[in-house]
Amino acid sequence: MPITQLHPFSSPAKEDFIKIVKGKGSLVWDDSGKEYVDGMANLWLCQVGHGRQEINDAVADQMGKIAGYNTFDPFTNEAADAVAAKIASVSPHPDGRVFLANSGSEAVDTALKLARLHHQRRGEADRQIIVRRTHGYHGTNVGGTSVQGIAPNREGWGDLLPHVMEIPSDDIEVAAQMFSEHGSRIAAVISEPVQGAGGVIVPPDGYLQGLRRLCDQHGALLIADEVICGFGRTGSWFGSQTYGVTPDLMTFAKGVSSGYLPLSGVILSRDMATAMEDDGFLFRHGYTYSGHPAACAAGLANLEIIEREGLVDRANHVGEVLSEGLRSLQDDGLIESYRGVGAIWAAEFGRDTTLHKMALVDKGAILRPVGTCVTFCPPLVTPDDQLVRLTDAVAEVFA
Ligand SMILES: Cc1ncc(COP(=O)(O)O)c(C=O)c1O
Known part of the structure; x- marks a missing residue:
């Protein structure tokens, strides 16, 4: 056939x-x-x-009540609220906000948009550069393709996102040089704590802290792509915790549900969230399946097992x-x-x-x-x- x-x-x-x-x-x-x-x-x-079986049962139980329903204004559901609260509680941002999506690629695109949105809303329209690391993998949507550091994955698709620059994955001095030349236009650095798909590349001592410091000095945001590192993989709930770094935005997927159903998202620090929480601002982003109750039920049951x-x-x-x-x-x-x-x-x-x-x-x-x-x-x-x-x-x- x-x-x-x-x-x-x-x-x-x-x-x-x-x-x-x-x-x-x-x-x-x-x-x-x-x-x-x-x-x-x-x-x-x-x-x-x-x-x-307990994850299957949690999903079946949820689907028996209602299989799917969107979380666009004015709706929500119990599983989505609960999994968002659980994820925040084990993250470095227990008082932050959690946006829910399906795939790691969607989470990455959301984080890139959130980073740029943050600066646009503060009147820094020229702050658009996303800095990627060589060997980084951030999924295959157009955003993630543009900011990944595995060159063959970026080739052959025509023009990708503008305003992307690359630093080597292990040299903080090169990063410092880039910041000294372009710092006022850098919106964010995106980095996996441990680069996974690029070949399990652990960061040199102090490297991630160095990125955090450069972002702070130059008004840029640090996005940790925790799609592989999150939910226990590195011996902490998140890879950022293993390396003692607090990012502004954290993407997650994969381990949050152990893949029983697709679930992903972005954790926003309290500062990032506060900057959006003014009356009259409409967050024009989201997916039909954001907060899908069956996927969120799978995530909750999975996180309970990880903890127990x-x-x-x-x-x-x-x-x-x-x-x-x-x-x-x-x-x-x-x-x-x-x-x-x-x-x-x-x-x-x-x-x-x-x-x-x-x-x-x-x-x-x-x-x-x-x-x-x-x-x-x-x-x-x-x-x-x-x-x-x-x-x-x-x-x-x-x-
Ligand atoms: C660090 C990282 N970010 C993003 C992604 C993309 O996730 P997905 O394949 O669910 O879109 C992956 C997938 O392996 C990943 O490892």
Whole structure:
């Protein structure tokens, strides 16, 4: 049968895809019954593991009352109010506001618009530059495509957003130089706490604090893209907390619902919110599915599990087991180095790894070769023996 679905980040000429039919914990199975350890937690997101009946029940319960309803003025729903309050309460902005959306890309576009809106409303019409970091990934909407630092993803689409500048991901001096030349026109810097899709690149010591300082000195905003780092991945609720930085805007998605249903959004600091809360201002932005009650019910049930089972702390245990396995790969001379924090890691080979994706899958290990490394981002509930299966598969494939 000719293929109809056009798959994301895939060659349109490819026809044979693996059909995933079932998941339980950190394991998934395909339609031939083959078992895989889901070393990427779906796609950097399934913190609580697959097959959680209590999330399914929460969604079914919500859908039994009403499946979907919008939250445009004058409407709201209990699940959306509750999940927004819960997200704010574990963030650096418990007194802030939370805008709800569906995908990480929508969250990023919202944050970019909010940053520019903030300056426009303060009369700084020329403050429009968004600074991106090399290797940053911020989704594939036009905004996120424009501000991501993975060049091939930006190519071939014609003109993207104007007023975007790039800094290297590891050199605060270059950032300082850019601010000294363009600071009065910089609206915001967008940065992942740990760059995920770009290859699990942890920030150099003091780098994120340096960005915060530059933004403060020059009147710019700091946007933390927490789409991967949020909800326990780095051993804190948010990556910004792991690195001791307080952003003005924080995007989230993925781990907020562990992907049981699409849910994302943006956290605004109290100052950002206050600046919008005057009578007569209409926030002309939003999505039909913002605050979708079933997605919000999934998010709430997921966050309850993360809290009850102590999964934010367990990320560090996952990291200890993974890094032990990676250390022995290094000792055996199979990898050049390894890096990571919490439950997000990369094995560095110093040579192209992307040809080995299917060999890893054949071994029953779903991992993500990115450039010269292989990335690990398993569910926060993964048992030790399954973590060992991941590093063993890498050893076998790359031996
Ligand atoms: C940091 C970051 N921002 C944004 C996105 C885009 O999210 P989505 O694919 O849900 O649009 C991703 C996706 O991987 C991401 O890692």
